[in-house]
Amino acid sequence: MHAQINPAVADQSNQNRSQNTDPDPVAGSGQAPNPPVGQQAIQGHGRRRMAAGKRKARFGVIGHRQGASPHEGSLATHCEDEATVRANVARYKAEYGENATAELHPLIRNEEACLISSSLAVELAKQHNTRLHVLHIITTAEELSLFSNSIPLTEKRITSEVCVHHLWFDSRDYATLGNQIKCNPAIKAPHHKEALLAALLDDRLDIIATDHALHTWAEKQQRSDASAYWQAPAGLPLVQHPLLMMLEFVRQGKLDIETVVRKMCHAPADCFQIDRRGYVREGYWACPRAG
Numbered sequence: 430m431h432a433q434i435n436p437a438v439a440d441q442s443n444q445n446r447s448q449n450t451d452p453d454p455v456a457g458s459g460q461a462p463n464p465p466v467g468q469q470a471i472q473g474h475g476r477r478r479m480a481a482g483k484r485k486a487r488f489g490v491i492g493h494r495q496g497a498s499p500h501e502g503s504l505a506t507h508c509e510d511e512a513t514v515r516a517n518v519a520r521y522k523a524e525y526g527e528n529a530t531a532e533l534h535p536l537i538r539n540e541e542a543c544l545i546s547s548s549l550a551v552e553l554a555k556q557h558n559t560r561l562h563v564l565h566i567i568t569t570a571e572e573l574s575l576f577s578n579s580i581p582l583t584e585k586r587i588t589s590e591v592c593v594h595h596l597w598f599d600s601r602d603y604a605t606l607g608n609q610i611k612c613n614p615a616i617k618a619p620h621h622k623e624a625l626l627a628a629l630l631d632d633r634l635d636i637i638a639t640d641h642a643l644h645t646w647a648e649k650q651q652r653s654d655a656s657a658y659w660q661a662p663a664g665l666p667l668v669q670h671p672l673l674m675m676l677e678f679v680r681q682g683k684l685d686i687e688t689v690v691r692k693m694c695h696a697p698a699d700c701f702q703i704d705r706r707g708y709v710r711e712g713y714w715a716c717p718r719a720g
Contacts, residue, residue: 503560503701508546509614514538522659529658531611532603538615540568551575554587562700563589565640566628567614568621578632588700590636591625593671596678598622608661609649612640626683629692635700637675637692641668 517537521529547563548571554561566572566589576589598610599619610616628634642664649661675693678684698707705713 503562504554505562505564506550507564507613508543508550509538510542510545513542513545517542527659530603531607531658531661532600533658534603534611535600535615535617538613540572540617540621543568543614544572547572547575551587558586561587563587565590565592565595565614565638566625566634567591567595567617570624573624573628573633576628576633582632582635582696582699585635585700588635589633590638591629591634592638592640592667593674594640594665594667596622596625596629596637597674608657610665611649611658611661611663612642612665613663630684630688635692636696637671637689638697639667639671640664642666 514537517539521533521537525533543566547566550561550563553559563576566576576587577585582588594610594612595614595616598606598616599622600617601619602610602616625634629637642662644662644664644666649665671693672689675684675689676686679686679689694707696707697703707713
């Protein structure tokens, strides 16, 4: 028996990432054969932080260029306040030294760090009329109140997403999984997970995402060294798991299959106005093309 193996095609697009050294990351971004769906900014996050003045400039530039192209008109941002994170790192290093464990991660990268940063991003987006997408929302109450479900996704100027690992895990899992679930923003207490699912279901959160990170099993297995927590990389290799995780949610009755399709397929295409993606329709890349 012989099987015919057809070449695989990766159906994807990208976001340009902005850093402090970029003079104008927006310029020319729509000239590539497969233009990026937007610009990504690391707002107040580690060594790649975006300085306050340049951060405001990014919002202003992208807001000014709205309408030039649907691919050039959006800004996606990772929101954690670096000053808050640094203060927490100093506090817990002083208290635990090299004996810190991953269970401290949600205390170091806490709710306050997320809310300060995301609130600023939304404020700047409204000020400059910027098309903003906030990546991997994790906290509850006040941060979720920044997002609306009063209008259709295609009319929103500010959108958001939730990652599968923030829906699946909570802070109780650090005891058994440790650095394997160390990621930024951190997986937090159980009530956050419940609130994220509720916001996904009522359309305050628009997309189910992954925030895939290419870390190896060995890198994430750092457990024996005294300094393992501080040395282990943050991020989870997730691109192969999200559909299985969400289908398990369907089996458990937490989601229905229509919501999974809408949040993982339709919504990303609608949110970023990606041509002929996200739906099974004649002529779309999700199905055989006509002719």
